Amino acid sequence: MNGLGETLLDEVDETLRVRFVVNGRKVACEVAPRDTLVDCLRDKLELTGTHAGCEMGACGACLVQLDGQAVHSCLVFAVQADGARIDTIEGLSESGVIADLQAEFHRRNALQCGFCTPGMLVNAQELLSQLAQPNRDEIRDALSGNYCRCTGYEAIVDAIDAVAKERSKSRNAGGGAS
Amino acid sequence: MSAPLTSLDRPNSYIGRSVPRPNAKRLLAGRGRYISDLKLPRMLHAAFLRSPHAHAKIASIKADAARAYEGVHLVATGADLAKICTPWTGTLDHFKGMNSAPQWPLPLDRVVWAGQAVVAVVAESRAIAEDALELIDVDYEDLPVVVDIDGAREAGGALVNPGSANNICFRSQLDNGAVDDAFAHAAHVVEEEFSFGRHTAVTLEPRAIVADYDPAAGMLTVHHGTQTPYQFQDLYSRHYNIPEARVRVIATDIGGSFGMKLHVYHEDMAVVGLSILLGRPVKYVADRMESFVSDIHARDHRVRARMALDAKGEILAMDVEDLTAIGAFSTYPRTSVVEGNQVIRLIGAPYRFKNYRATLEVIFQHKVQTSQYRAVGHPIACAVTERLVDMAASKVGLDPFAIRAQNVIPDDAYPQTSPTGYRFEALSHQACLKRLHEIMDYDALRAEQVDLRKRGSYRGIGIATFVEITNPSPAFYGVGGARISSQDGAILSLTPSGEVRCLISVTEQGQGTEAIISQIVADQLGLAQEHVKVVTGDTEVTPHGGATWACRGAGIGGETALQATRALKRNILEIAALILQQQPSALDIVDGEVVDAATRKPRLPIAEIARIAYFRSDTLPPGTQAQLTVSHHFAPQGYPFAFTNGIQGCALEVDVETGLIKLLKHFIVEDCGRVINPMLVEEQLRGGIVQGLGAALFEECRYGDTGQLMNGSLADYLVPMPMEMPDIVIAHVETPTADTVLGAKGVGEAGTAAASACVLNAVNDALMPFDATINSIPITPAKVLKALKRF
Numbered sequence: 001m002n003g004l005g006e007t008l009l010d011e012v013d014e015t016l017r018v019r020f021v022v023n024g025r026k027v028a029c030e031v032a033p034r035d036t037l038v039d040c041l042r043d044k045l046e047l048t049g050t051h052a053g054c055e056m057g058a059c060g061a062c063l064v065q066l067d068g069q070a071v072h073s074c075l076v077f078a079v080q081a082d083g084a085r086i087d088t089i090e091g092l093s094e095s096g097v098i099a100d101l102q103a104e105f106h107r108r109n110a111l112q113c114g115f116c117t118p119g120m121l122v123n124a125q126e127l128l129s130q131l132a133q134p135n136r137d138e139i140r141d142a143l144s145g146n147y148c149r150c151t152g153y154e155a156i157v158d159a160i161d162a163v164a165k166e167r168s169k170s171r172n173a174g175g176g177a178s
Numbered sequence: 179m180s181a182p183l184t185s186l187d188r189p190n191s192y193i194g195r196s197v198p199r200p201n202a203k204r205l206l207a208g209r210g211r212y213i214s215d216l217k218l219p220r221m222l223h224a225a226f227l228r229s230p231h232a233h234a235k236i237a238s239i240k241a242d243a244a245r246a247y248e249g250v251h252l253v254a255t256g257a258d259l260a261k262i263c264t265p266w267t268g269t270l271d272h273f274k275g276m277n278s279a280p281q282w283p284l285p286l287d288r289v290v291w292a293g294q295a296v297v298a299v300v301a302e303s304r305a306i307a308e309d310a311l312e313l314i315d316v317d318y319e320d321l322p323v324v325v326d327i328d329g330a331r332e333a334g335g336a337l338v339n340p341g342s343a344n345n346i347c348f349r350s351q352l353d354n355g356a357v358d359d360a361f362a363h364a365a366h367v368v369e370e371e372f373s374f375g376r377h378t379a380v381t382l383e384p385r386a387i388v389a390d391y392d393p394a395a396g397m398l399t400v401h402h403g404t405q406t407p408y409q410f411q412d413l414y415s416r417h418y419n420i421p422e423a424r425v426r427v428i429a430t431d432i433g434g435s436f437g438m439k440l441h442v443y444h445e446d447m448a449v450v451g452l453s454i455l456l457g458r459p460v461k462y463v464a465d466r467m468e469s470f471v472s473d474i475h476a477r478d479h480r481v482r483a484r485m486a487l488d489a490k491g492e493i494l495a496m497d498v499e500d501l502t503a504i505g506a507f508s509t510y511p512r513t514s515v516v517e518g519n520q521v522i523r524l525i526g527a528p529y530r531f532k533n534y535r536a537t538l539e540v541i542f543q544h545k546v547q548t549s550q551y552r553a554v555g556h557p558i559a560c561a562v563t564e565r566l567v568d569m570a571a572s573k574v575g576l577d578p579f580a581i582r583a584q585n586v587i588p589d590d591a592y593p594q595t596s597p598t599g600y601r602f603e604a605l606s607h608q609a610c611l612k613r614l615h616e617i618m619d620y621d622a623l624r625a626e627q628v629d630l631r632k633r634g635s636y637r638g639i640g641i642a643t644f645v646e647i648t649n650p651s652p653a654f655y656g657v658g659g660a661r662i663s664s665q666d667g668a669i670l671s672l673t674p675s676g677e678v679r680c681l682i683s684v685t686e687q688g689q690g691t692e693a694i695i696s697q698i699v700a701d702q703l704g705l706a707q708e709h710v711k712v713v714t715g716d717t718e719v720t721p722h723g724g725a726t727w728a729c730r731g732a733g734i735g736g737e738t739a740l741q742a743t744r745a746l747k748r749n750i751l752e753i754a755a756l757i758l759q760q761q762p763s764a765l766d767i768v769d770g771e772v773v774d775a776a777t778r779k780p781r782l783p784i785a786e787i788a789r790i791a792y793f794r795s796d797t798l799p800p801g802t803q804a805q806l807t808v809s810h811h812f813a814p815q816g817y818p819f820a821f822t823n824g825i826q827g828c829a830l831e832v833d834v835e836t837g838l839i840k841l842l843k844h845f846i847v848e849d850c851g852r853v854i855n856p857m858l859v860e861e862q863l864r865g866g867i868v869q870g871l872g873a874a875l876f877e878e879c880r881y882g883d884t885g886q887l888m889n890g891s892l893a894d895y896l897v898p899m900p901m902e903m904p905d906i907v908i909a910h911v912e913t914p915t916a917d918t919v920l921g922a923k924g925v926g927e928a929g930t931a932a933a934s935a936c937v938l939n940a941v942n943d944a945l946m947p948f949d950a951t952i953n954s955i956p957i958t959p960a961k962v963l964k965a966l967k968r969f
Contacts, residue, residue, distance in 0.1 A: 032305070034305070043217075046217075047208075048208075048210075048212075048215035049207070049208020049209065049210070050208070051212075051214075051382070051383065051433070052214075053382050053383070053466070053892070054466045054891070054892035054893075055466060056466070056891060056892065056893055058891075058892040058893045059382065059892050061382055088208065089207070089208030090207075090208050090209075093206075093207040093208060102203075102206040102207065105202075105206055106198050106199075106202055106203055106206055107198055108857075109198060109202065109690070109857050109858060109861050111202055111205055111206065111688070112434075112687075112688030112689060112690075112861065112865060113205075113381075113382065113383070113431070113432060113433050113434045113435075113687055113688035114202065114204075114205025114206070114210050114431065114433070114688060115210070115212065115381075115382040115383045115433030115434060116382050117205055117206055118208045121206070136905075137901070139900075140900040140901040140903070141900075141901045143899075143900040143901075144899040144900050144901045144902075146900075147380075147382060147892070147897050147899065148382070148900075149379075149380055149381060149382050149434050149436070149865075149869070149897065150382075150434060150688050150865045151861060151864065151865050151868075152861075152864035152865045152866075152867060152868035152903065152906065152929075153868065153898075153900040153903050154864055154903075154905055154906060155861060155864070156900070157900065
């Protein structure tokens, strides 16, 4: 409920054409100025893996990579992301870049209902790109913008911890995982 | 530990094995199919105008401008929907004397809480629908507001529902043994008044529904994020007068539920009506602000309790009064009195004293309804009991472990009946206490506590025993007249290629229902788990059953799957015996092959039996009719509930300067009977504990004195975050129920049941040197500083 006056109502019909590179593919779509990126991704592009949990940047369910960085897609207007490179859970899955995180989450059951999981994975990937060997407290701290109501977090921390160690090991062995 | 149901070292032995959930991979890849993701052809979107007042008369609704707004298809008021939907009343017969006002999808003339939906707009998009809401003008006339327990009980005070005699929904009393006598002769009496704030489920995915009425077929399909599709099939059918067979409810992936998504919500009922009025699919997803003001809340209890003990610390009696404030209505169809009823019946349950008296008063007020949320009543009963036990221990001079060891019902004394009438088949309090003492390294924790106190650090150690109600029989709802099933059904087929498909009435909300059902089927049939496909959550496909709530999925759903699988296996072996010219009893199935039962020598793949039965029945002996699909129902019999038990422990540190509490470690020893998948059981415990820890320290729906929710957003309402939560150490004791072959009981609520009690005891333990006590949950820094007289 946004308090628009009657005179403004006509303007909400106006749309703008925005272009992104989403999951490695160029796309264009018509959005209203007030459309958030999460709504654009979910409704216009049918990328429903990104979830809207609070629409105010508190819960982390809507995290996507915007030009390589984790961003709350509920706090970005679609028009602000014009020209950006956006990677969502769908693209990150297909490219295999988070396959080790996904496998470890699966093995340890670090998810239940799964609604927070895509955002959790995006944030985990962000953390590990900034900090190769985080300790458990650092992992817990980094995840504190991602609410999970099901798991109690411990398995998620365990999974990220295990992947961090595995990635470090393969980096040291010259494996070059990123 | 009891002997396993099957030997874990043979092929296809899955009961007792930690295997990952097959369906979790979809969710990890962002391929979940939540109702909020669903888009149907010609689908419209609903939005609701909500009351800004906690209590007001609706004088008029002017909606012409909204109706005329481009993109709007329908504006509907209470009167519009009341023409097609019959009202509902949230009472049940076994709660004698309870009352509640009738409810409609949208109010007819009066709003009774701030945030109640008043007018619905259906439009091309949610944004257009919300724009149109701005054009609606509702004239309200303020009425007196009742916002708390004291106000509601004031003689001559405002009435929640004008015309009623008072604000009481329900009263109940229990009186067993000689309570007055026990208190008169007690060496020690401890007494406290406790308060428990309102909190709410905060599922990460808010409530979501897509109703799709096809007038040509006379068929209603509802895609509904719910735990209980059959319950809603029945309700939509009866309240909208559509034959039950023409109502289909589909519950696909659900972004969390915890009991919150099995109640009737006004908006959900309205959306069904809007779809009927329009003949098109209508979608509604609550946004987070709407969730806070319209999802059920839970708790909101004030309990005064006292406990009598003899000189040695033997508990003699308890005397309890529970006052609980619900909303302006009792929730439908499960009511809002179940929590209070369970509070007074669960208090004292782990202990063997026999003198018990309790009164319950359930009170209306102008807030959103409370009702069943994870661990219904348990956390309150547990906190009251366990805090009094700790107070008694301190008074008598006993260690918290010692007083519990002295008073719990001994493990060899079962069966037992509690003073409140609950029947316990077999519990393991003593074994759990002993195990907890070990895994906590209790003596070392105490030594460290003493040491740190000298240096000005205040550690607290708390423990809490509990029982949990699981596997409910019709005693829970059925006897009260609710059309809520306590049985489950499964349809199991051997497919032509030799796989098994299991359609089952228990549902999945992430706890691993599909995983454990496939484990049981694979185990009992003799097949690799990946060859079992489990289908849940579609009333058109799966047989009628209770679904998943009250910790019944594994115990009742699992037994249903087990019995159905044994029936299918008998049928497969009958055909195999004909083909192989053997007695069925001489054959078995291992890893998808029919084998000689004695030698384990493979004889014939079950895929071959399926091929012959489906495509070459001409080669079977005349008169043979292969039955490779079986349907089977299972209703729990024997004990009305399968009680589980356990004990939790925690270590924390209180910062006496700031009042902040740091949780250091949490422990649980739990006995849920047969463990089907240890990893999933442990994850249920961890998740449940963290919800209990949230209640203990953070979560509270805070209201102003005009009945406005003050913290209804995820930035203001505090949900536990990872850095605040401790690691959780888990151990099991296994006492299977003898009421089923499987022996499984429930586990989903055990964590929540005792976590807050444990923290309450630990905080009071930490504050012991200051002679300060806490008797209120959540334990906020302000309450701690107040107790310390520093605020």
